[in-house]
Amino acid sequence: MSLAQKGRRVVLAGLVLLGGVYVRALAFTPVERFQGPAQKIFYLHVPAAVTTELAVILVGLASVFFLFLKDPRLDRFAEASAEVGTVFAAIVLTTGPIWGKPIWGTWWTWDARLTSTLFLFFLLIGYHVLRGAVTDAGLRARYAAVLGICAVVLVGFIHMSVYLFPTLHPQPIVLRPAKPGVPPEMLVTLLLSFGVFLVLYVGFVMQRYAIAQQREGAASDV
Amino acid sequence: MSEGVPQNAGYLVAAYIVVPVILLAYAASLYRRSTRS
Numbered sequence: 001m002s003l004a005q006k007g008r009r010v011v012l013a014g015l016v017l018l019g020g021v022y023v024r025a026l027a028f029t030p031v032e033r034f035q036g037p038a039q040k041i042f043y044l045h046v047p048a049a050v051t052t053e054l055a056v057i058l059v060g061l062a063s064v065f066f067l068f069l070k071d072p073r074l075d076r077f078a079e080a081s082a083e084v085g086t087v088f089a090a091i092v093l094t095t096g097p098i099w100g101k102p103i104w105g106t107w108w109t110w111d112a113r114l115t116s117t118l119f120l121f122f123l124l125i126g127y128h129v130l131r132g133a134v135t136d137a138g139l140r141a142r143y144a145a146v147l148g149i150c151a152v153v154l155v156g157f158i159h160m161s162v163y164l165f166p167t168l169h170p171q172p173i174v175l176r177p178a179k180p181g182v183p184p185e186m187l188v189t190l191l192l193s194f195g196v197f198l199v200l201y202v203g204f205v206m207q208r209y210a211i212a213q214q215r216e217g218a219a220s221d222v
Numbered sequence: 223m224s225e226g227v228p229q230n231a232g233y234l235v236a237a238y239i240v241v242p243v244i245l246l247a248y249a250a251s252l253y254r255r256s257t258r259s
Contacts, residue, residue, distance in 0.1 A: 004252075004256040004258065007252075008249075008252075008253065011249050011252075015246070015249070018241075018242065018245070022238060025251055026238075031227060031256070033226075033227055034228075035228065035230075036227045036228030036229060036230045036231075037228075037229075037230055037231040037233075037234045038228070038230040038231070038233040038234050039232060040238075041233065041237040041238075044238070044241050045237075048241075083223065087245075087248045090244055091240075091244055091245075094237075094240050094241075094244070095237045095240065095241065097237050098237045098240070099231050099233065099237065101233060102230035102233045109242050140253065158242060200245065204249075204252065205250065207252040207253075207256060208252060210256060211255050211256050213254065214256065
C-alpha cells in the first residue's frame with residue numbers, strides 16, 4: 001500500500017472519529033450556563049488552533065534541520081505540514097468568528113490574538129506562493145525554510161498575545177501553569193477532539209508528502 | 223435546559239457544518255492531486 005493510500009485511510013478514520021466527537025460534544029457534554037450551546041464550538045476551535053500551532057512548529061523544526069542537513073525529506077515534510085496547517089488555520093478563522101458573534105456581539109475585532117492569527121494564515125499562504133514562484137528546487141527549499149522559521153516566531157507571539165495585550169479573546173484554560181479551568185466532562189471531550197485533529201493532521205501530511213514525492217519524481221524524469 | 227441559558231444553537235450548527243466541509247474539501251483536493259497522473 002502506498003503512502004498516499006495509507007494517509008487516506010488515516011484521514012477516513014479521523015473523519016469517522018470526528019463524528020464520534022460530535023456525538024459526545026452534542027449529546028454527552030453539558031451546555032455551558034453563560035454562553036449556551038455556542039460554547040460547544042470550543043471543541044472544534046481550540047483543537048484546530050492547537051493543531052495549527054503544532055503544524056507550524058513542526059514546519060519550523062524541519063526547516064531548521066533542513067538548513068543544516070539539506071535533506072529533501074525535511075523540505076517535503078515542511079511543505080506538507082505548512083499546507084495542512086493552513087487548512088487548520090482556516091478552520092480556526094472560520095469557527096472563531098462564528099463563536100465570537102453570539103458571545104462578544106461581533107464577528108471580528110482587530111486585537112492582537114485575532115490579528116496575529118490572521119497574519120499567520122497570510123504568512124502560510126505566502127509560504128505556498130513563494131514555493132510556487134521559485135523554480136530552482138534548492139533555492140525554493142532554502143527560502144521556504146527561512147519563512148517557515150519566521151512562522152514559528154509568530155506562533156510564539158500568538159500564544160503570548162493574550163498575556164501581553166488587552167484582548168476580548170480568553171486566556172488559555174487548559175494549557176496554563178495552573179490546573180485546567182474546565183470541568184472534567186468538557187476536558188475529556190476537548191482532549192478527544194484534539195486526538196482526532198492529530199489523527200487528521202497525520203493522515204493529511206502523509207498524503208501531501210506523497211504528492212510532493214510524486215511531483216519530484218515526475219520533475220526528475222523530465 | 224435551564225432558564226437564562228442563551229439560545230444560540232444556530233451558531234453551533236453553522237460551525238459544526240463548516241468544519242467537516244473544509245476537511246472534506248481538502249481531503250477531496252488531496253485525493254484528486256494524488257490520483258492525477
